[in-house]
Amino acid sequence: MAQPETSNPNASVFALFEESAAAHPQRPFLIVNGIELLTYGEMLQQTGRAATWLRSLGVEVGDRVVVQAHKSPASVILYLACLRAGAIFIPLNTTYQESELGYFLGDAEPRLLVASAGLPGETVAFGATRVLLSSDLRAAPWADVAEILPTVPAVTQDPAAILYTSGTTGRSKGAVLTHGNLSSNVQVLAKSWHWQDNDVLLHALPIFHAHGLFVALHLALFGASPILFHDRFDNAAVLRDLPRATVFMGVPTFYTRLLSEPTFDKELCAKMRLFISGSAPLLDTTFEEFAERTGHTILERYGMTEALMVTSNPYDGPRIAGSVGPSLPGISVRIIADGGMEAATGEPGVLEMKGPNMFSGYWRNPEKTAEDHTADGWFISGDIATKDEAGYIRIVGRSKDLIISGGYNVYPKEVEMVIDGIDGVEESAVIGVPHPDFGEGVVAVVARAPGSNITPADIAAVVSTELAAFKRPKTSIIVDELPRNAMGKVQKAELRNLHKDLFAKTPA
Structure with a gap:
C-alpha cells in the first residue's frame, strides 16, 4: 500500500490531518472496546464544533489552553480543536499536584484551563476560565454547538503547542513547538517508517507526552488510520487488540510487561507490521527476547521534547540493539567531545542537533534558549552519545543528570x-x-x-x-x-x- 502524501507540506499541522480525513471520511478514526466511536468525517465535524466552542469562551489565535485531563476521545478532540482554532495547546501530566500546577499556570498565563473532575486542575487556584471535561464524548461541552469553525490558516513559525520539560534547576521550561516542527516531523516519520494506507494503530500511550501525542496520534491522523484507542496501558486489553493492529508504539516498560505474559507469541502478532520503542533506553535483553518470542525486531528511535524525533533505526536496514539508529532525513546530528571538536568515530561526546523539527525556544525564557544552543545554531541535548561508521547513534549517558x-x-x-x-x-x-x-x-x-x-x-x-x-x-x-x-x-x-x-x- 502507498504511503500517505500531502499536497501542502507547509500547511498547519491540522490542515495535513484535515486533508487526509477529507479523503477518507468514512474510515474509522477512534475504536474503543471494539466499537467504532467516530469516523474521520465525524472527527472533522467534532473538531469544528469544539473550535467554535473555544471561540465562545474567548480563546483567540495565540491564546494558551492548559489541559490536565484523563486520556479520552474528548481530550483528543479538544487537542485537535486547539490546533484548528490557532490556540496553543499545553497538556499537563495528570499526576501533577496543585503546587506544581500553580507554577505552570503562572508561567503560561492561559486563557482557559480544562481539567477532569478529581484531578488537581479542578481545584487549583486559577483566575481565568476553567471548564471540566467529561471523558464521555456525548457530554462534551461542545456537543450541542451547531456552527463549525473553519481551520485557522497557520504558517510554519506559528506556535502549536507548549510542552513543559523539567530543568536541572528544578524549574520546568516550556518548549514551544511550531506547526512547522510538527508537520515536518510527522511527514518524515511516515516515510521513514513506511506508513501504510491499511495500517491500524494500537494506541496505549498517554497524550500529555510527545511520544503519544506528536508521534503515535499524529502518524495515525496523517495516514487517516484507524486507532484502537486505550485510555491507558493494560496488558490484557492490549493483548486482546493486538490481532487487529498493525502498528504499536510503547515505552520499554510496555514491552517488558508484554513479555511477562505467556500468551504473547508469534501467533498473536501475526498481523503486526511494526513495533516501535522510545522515551527511554531499551535493554538489549528485552530487544533479544522480544525478537525470539514474536519474530519481530523492535524499532528503537530517539527524540526529546525540544526536538521531537531525531534518529531512528531503519525500517528496512539492520535494527541494532542498544542503538537508536542514524539521524532522520533532513535532521543533522553531531557529537562534540571535550574541547569543542567533533568526536572521533566511536568516541563519546555531547549530542547536538538541528533541523526543521527543532523547537522555536523556551516560553518566555530567551536566556535558557540561548544557553542551550551553540553560537552556530545547534541545540545542545545534554545527552552523551557515540556514533559508529554507519552513522548509528548510541546514547551512553546524560550530562544533565536526567x-x-x-x-x-x-x-x-x-x-x-x-x-x-x-x-x-x-x-x-x-x-x-x-x-x-x-x-x-x-x-x-x-x-x-x-x-x-x-x-x-x-x-x-x-x-x-x-x-x-x-x-x-x-x-x-x-x-x-x-x-x-x-x-x-x-x-x-x-x-x-x-x-x-x-x-x-x-x-x-
Missing part, C-alpha cells in the same frame, strides 16, 4: 528541593538506578540532620503530596552523610554504583 523512569523524565534537582525542605533532612541526593520494569527507578539517598530520627515513611508522606507519582522515589535510603569529592561535590556516580542492584530481580 533520570528516565517508565518513559518519563525526572530531574533530580526538582525532587531534591522537596526532600531538602523536610524537617529532619540535612540534604539529599536523588539518583536513578536500574529497574527491571521502569528502566530506571528513582532513589533518594538522604542524609539526616543531627539528632533526627527521620524515616523513609516520613519522606514518602511528603513527596506524595508535592510531586507527581513518576517523580517520587521508589525508596529512600537514610544515611549519616553523603559521599563527596575534594571540591565538596556529592559523588552521585559512587551512589549509583553502590545501589545499582537495589531493584535487581531475585533469582528463582
Whole structure:
C-alpha cells in the first residue's frame, strides 16, 4: 500500500490531518472496546464544533489552553480543536499536584484551563476560565454547538503547542513547538517508517507526552488510520487488540510487561507490521527476547521534547540493539567531545542537533534558549552519545543528570528541593538506578540532620503530596552523610554504583 502524501507540506499541522480525513471520511478514526466511536468525517465535524466552542469562551489565535485531563476521545478532540482554532495547546501530566500546577499556570498565563473532575486542575487556584471535561464524548461541552469553525490558516513559525520539560534547576521550561516542527516531523516519520494506507494503530500511550501525542496520534491522523484507542496501558486489553493492529508504539516498560505474559507469541502478532520503542533506553535483553518470542525486531528511535524525533533505526536496514539508529532525513546530528571538536568515530561526546523539527525556544525564557544552543545554531541535548561508521547513534549517558523512569523524565534537582525542605533532612541526593520494569527507578539517598530520627515513611508522606507519582522515589535510603569529592561535590556516580542492584530481580 502507498504511503500517505500531502499536497501542502507547509500547511498547519491540522490542515495535513484535515486533508487526509477529507479523503477518507468514512474510515474509522477512534475504536474503543471494539466499537467504532467516530469516523474521520465525524472527527472533522467534532473538531469544528469544539473550535467554535473555544471561540465562545474567548480563546483567540495565540491564546494558551492548559489541559490536565484523563486520556479520552474528548481530550483528543479538544487537542485537535486547539490546533484548528490557532490556540496553543499545553497538556499537563495528570499526576501533577496543585503546587506544581500553580507554577505552570503562572508561567503560561492561559486563557482557559480544562481539567477532569478529581484531578488537581479542578481545584487549583486559577483566575481565568476553567471548564471540566467529561471523558464521555456525548457530554462534551461542545456537543450541542451547531456552527463549525473553519481551520485557522497557520504558517510554519506559528506556535502549536507548549510542552513543559523539567530543568536541572528544578524549574520546568516550556518548549514551544511550531506547526512547522510538527508537520515536518510527522511527514518524515511516515516515510521513514513506511506508513501504510491499511495500517491500524494500537494506541496505549498517554497524550500529555510527545511520544503519544506528536508521534503515535499524529502518524495515525496523517495516514487517516484507524486507532484502537486505550485510555491507558493494560496488558490484557492490549493483548486482546493486538490481532487487529498493525502498528504499536510503547515505552520499554510496555514491552517488558508484554513479555511477562505467556500468551504473547508469534501467533498473536501475526498481523503486526511494526513495533516501535522510545522515551527511554531499551535493554538489549528485552530487544533479544522480544525478537525470539514474536519474530519481530523492535524499532528503537530517539527524540526529546525540544526536538521531537531525531534518529531512528531503519525500517528496512539492520535494527541494532542498544542503538537508536542514524539521524532522520533532513535532521543533522553531531557529537562534540571535550574541547569543542567533533568526536572521533566511536568516541563519546555531547549530542547536538538541528533541523526543521527543532523547537522555536523556551516560553518566555530567551536566556535558557540561548544557553542551550551553540553560537552556530545547534541545540545542545545534554545527552552523551557515540556514533559508529554507519552513522548509528548510541546514547551512553546524560550530562544533565536526567533520570528516565517508565518513559518519563525526572530531574533530580526538582525532587531534591522537596526532600531538602523536610524537617529532619540535612540534604539529599536523588539518583536513578536500574529497574527491571521502569528502566530506571528513582532513589533518594538522604542524609539526616543531627539528632533526627527521620524515616523513609516520613519522606514518602511528603513527596506524595508535592510531586507527581513518576517523580517520587521508589525508596529512600537514610544515611549519616553523603559521599563527596575534594571540591565538596556529592559523588552521585559512587551512589549509583553502590545501589545499582537495589531493584535487581531475585533469582528463582
